Amino acid sequence: MPAVEEAPRAPGRPRSLRVDEAIISATLDLLAEGTSVEVLSIESIASRAGVGKATIYRRWPGKDALLHDALATLKSPGPELAGESVRDDLIALLGQVGPSTQDPRLPQILPCLLPHMSRSKEHYRAYQDIIEPRRNRVREVLRRGVANGELRADLDVELTMTVLIGPILVQRVLRWHPDLDADKMPAQVVDLLMAGMGPAQS
Missing domain, CATH: 1.10.357 (Tetracycline Repressor; domain 2)
Incomplete structure (x- = not known):
């Protein structure tokens, strides 16, 4: 897939949401395809997302933190409640x-x-x-x-x-x-x- 690597950023520049989403999606795709949590690696995620490992480590300190955030996206916010009944x-x-x-x-x-x-x-x-x-x-x-x-x-x-x-x-x-x-x-x-x-x- 085409690389989505972000260009070098100046200090204080907001990180790219597109890159974040690519990394999260790659993590979930690998898990859905049968990659176990133990086998899942930053290297495989980076390869699937089309980014370098350094890009991931600038956002998450390691695999556990990335996995936590990726899994959190699987849950929708939930329905609006009428509050009447x-x-x-x-x-x-x-x-x-x-x-x-x-x-x-x-x-x-x-x-x-x-x-x-x-x-x-x-x-x-x-x-x-x-x-x-x-x-x-x-x-x-x-x-x-x-x-x-x-x-x-x-x-x-x-x-x-x-x-x-x-x-x-x-x-x-x-x-x-x-x-x-x-x-x-x-x-x-x-x-x-x-x-x-x-x-x-x-």
Whole structure:
């Protein structure tokens, strides 16, 4: 592919976003093609992106930092929430869970990445950094529901969040149950759990 190497820059000149994007894309492409995290190298990324290794090292101190930023781009910001109904907001957020709603490379990357995260505390922390903002949006909706009385006052927010997200993530990543439609599950799971999450009846 044509080189996208940037010209030498004067001190203080902003770095090229085009080069950044080429490096990030090259990293994700290599992972999606089956290159393991262990084998992935700055040399291979530089070659795929059409840049020199020095260009990468001016932006990231090493492979782990680059990998962290590359993986972060796989997650979309998420939907805009109306803020009028806990049920509707949860369905909207759960609809964004899993690889089917994200970058098309994610289904190829995730199976290789998960075992590595279980062996590397650093990569596990990086994964948590990536997913925490999206997880926090679900947390905020649940807390809002508790505050305005839509949900029970003694709701365990952390456990409820996990119970909501877990089934959809498992179905979309592993296709655990062939007879379930993952696209319908957000509404089904929320409606199934709303009775238990709602305020206690007097």
